[in-house]
Amino acid sequence: MNYSVLKRLLIGKPLKTKELGDQKLSKLKALAILSSDALSSVAYGTEQILIVLATVGVLAYWYSIPIAIGVLVLLTALILSYRQIIYAYPQGGGAYIVSKTNLGENPGLIAGGSLLVDYILTVAVSVSAGTDALTSAFPTLHHYNVVIACLLVIFITVLNLRGVTESASVLAYPVYLFVIALILLIAVGLFKIATGQVSPELHPSLGTVVPGISLFLLLKAFSSGCSALTGVEAISNAVPNFKEPGAKNAVHTLMLMGGILAVLFSGITFLAYWLGISPKADETVVSQIASSVFGRNGFYYFIQGTTALILVLAANTGFSAFPLLAVNLSSDKYMPRMFQIRGDRLGYSNGIVTLGIASIVLIVAFKGATEQLIPLYAVGVFIPFTLSQTGMIVKWLREKPAGWQGKLTINLIGALITLTVLIILFTTKFSQVWSVLIFLPVIVYIFHRIHTHYEAVGEQLRIKQGEKIGKLEGSVVIVPVAGMTKVVENSLNYARTIGDTVIAVHVAFDRESEKRMEEKWEKWQPDIRIVTFHSQYRSLVRPLFRFIDMAEEKARENNMAITVVIPQFITKKSWQNILHNQSSLLLKAHLLYRKNVIVTTVPYRFKK
Known part of the structure; x- marks a missing residue:
């Protein structure tokens, strides 16, 4: 099976550019594809709070309720803030565009770099957490966590390469089944509590005095619970993927996601508290709740x-x-232009593949145990959260549109809360998140280097009005030759058509073959000058380059062009290439970066 057939089988047939409109998302599909990260965090948000409180003891579990309320207040502020961002910047880009437009280049790049890393962490953490949930139900699979996680990443990557609407159609069912499953779990759990089927002795009473509790620990638990808010910003980044009216549909999806997330997070946190659930290494909190409410049944x-x-x-x-x-970053010349290219299925394939590879590297590096990445994951979200809210404050103060005071108040509250959470994260989990202080400046530096390169390229390629281009008076063609063959003859014939002066260059590894070549050449091609070199160290490249340097200097003095014509034979079958020395490829690789040398390859194709 060749590559094109395999590609068609995995990804599907190519789509025409005019079919791009068909790849836009409806609200229901967008909710599934863009809210899955935020909704899935319900499965580990409560658990992260309990893990911190467990260090004090079971009596401290009642603090999960006020901590959850704090998380819900923050969720409300974020939803209202991002609602305004979507309407203000319907072209998408979210925190990056808002920060760059209103705060400047570097804040924008910090927000963009944070989110890029965060999306890689999203994939690694989510898939690893999903694998943990699977192995909680089937403990015999624990040893294969890394393999299972990597296969799942490959599956999702291929699914996304097939196109936005196709992946949304597939993913909508599991997302809505999850929402139904958790609502069912919460409803049955609350019913059993209300009807007295659950002992009230399983949990400590609200307000119970807990020896050893501290504000530092409570803040740490709160910052851990804020991991439930990761993914909230994704809708604002993907507004262009929505059907028209894009901004309005994106806002409706955002509000719906916020409502569902609030209900599920509140319900799971309350049930975990009431049932006296403690975090375990080999079983998730949701698994324990489901086991307590339903037992190990269907x-x-x-x-x-x-x-x-x-x-x-x-x-x-x-x-x-x-x-x-x-x-967005590529359009502004901060990332390679390849990220702007749409693939066969009209998705940005290079971005999809890059994300898939980076996620697999993380999973393998951390051996599937990505819990230690969750704090870094949260910091990666709250940096752009804070920057985007601050950027919106600057926007309202500068533009002062109708009703700007209310909008300013919403973003001000959002900025203060997200900044507070960011400070708490750095204060309570510095040992886990310090690396962000290293890799973010590195990423921003790389962005600037890429931008500088593109600016330099643009300046050099730009045609300036009135600028005169010097005319060349002639051309010298140099043909490296290994022997007297049809391949060389083919190249020499081509060289005669493009050059005023043609010079053949031969590098010999011993004096006898050098002399023999000169004698045979004189009989074979008497009208073309040959220059031979004896290479004591069997180097093909160095003698040839010395000659090209001399020829280039003389050509520059006489305002002439230098062209190197490289003979290359092409085998009928690709595997046959390994049977031959690829000296032509070696020469091309070395000559490619020569400033004033034109490199031309003349192929000679074998028929058998």
């Missing part, structure tokens, strides 16, 4: 199955948002 496995699916497919939020953010 309903339990339905919840575990949908939870595993949503956690894995939460990675799709990264696959939806990363390529679009990369396009």
Whole structure:
């Protein structure tokens, strides 16, 4: 099976550019594809709070309730803030565009770099968490966590390469099944609590005095719970993917996502508290709740199955948002232009593949145990959260549109809360997030280097009005020859058509073959001058380059062009290439970066 057939089988037939409109998302599909990260965080947000509180003891679990309320207040502020960002910047780009436009270049690049890294972490953490949920139900699979996670990333990558609408159609079912499963779990759990089927002795009472509790620990638990808010910004980055009216549909999707997230997070946190659930290394909190409410029956496995699916497919939020953010950065010349190219299925394939590879590298590096990445994951979100809110404040103060005071108030509250959470994250988890202080400046530096390169290229390529281009008086063609063959003859015939002076160059490894070549050449091509070199160290490149340097200097003095014609034979079958010395490729690789030398390859194709 050749490459093109395999590609068609995996990705599907290419789509015409005019079909781009058909790849836009409806609200229901967008909710599934862009909210899966935020909704999936319900599966580990509560658990992260309890892990911190568990260091003090079971009595401290009641603090999960006020901490959850704090997380919900922050969620409300973020939803209202991003609602305004979507309407103000319907072209997408989210925190990057807002920060760059209103705060300047570097804040924008910090926001963009943070989000790019965060989307890679999204995929790695989500898939690893989904694998953990799967192995919680089937403990015998624990040893294969890394392999399972990598295969799942490959599956999601291929799914996204097939196109936005196709991946959304597939992913919508697991997302909505997860929402139904958790609503069912919460409803049945609350019913059992209300009817007295759950002992009230399982949990500490609200307000119980807890020895050893501290404000530092509570803030740490709160910052851990804020991991439930990752992914909220994804919709603002992907507004161009929505059907028209894009901004309005994106806002409706954002509000719906916020409502569902609030209900699920509140319900899971309350049930975990009431049932006295403690975090375990080999079983998730959601698994323990489902086991307590339903027992290990079909309903339990339905919840575990949908939870595993949503956690894995939460990675799709990264696959939806990363390529679009990369396009914005690439359009502004901060990332390679290849990220602007649409693939066969009209998706930004290079961004999708890059994200998939980076995520697999992270999973393998951390051996699937990405819990230690969650704090870094949260910091990666709250930096752009804070910058985007601050950028919107500057926008309202500068433009002062109708009703700007209310808009300013919303963004001001959002900025203060997100900045507070960011400070708490750095204060309480510095040992886990310090690396952000290193890799973010490095990323911003790389962005600037790329931008400088593109600016320099543009300046050199730009045609300036009135600028005169010097005319060349002639051309010298140099043909490296290994022997007297049809391949060389073919190249010499071509060289005669383009050059005023043709010089053949032969590098011999011993004096006898050098003399023999000169004698045979004189009989074979008497009208073309040959220059031979004896290479004591069997180097083909160095003697040839010395001659090209001399020829280039003389050509420059006489205002002439230098062209190197490289003979190359092409085998009938590709595998046959390994049977031959690829000296022509070596020469091309070395000559490619010569400033004043034109390199031409003349192929000679074998018929058998």
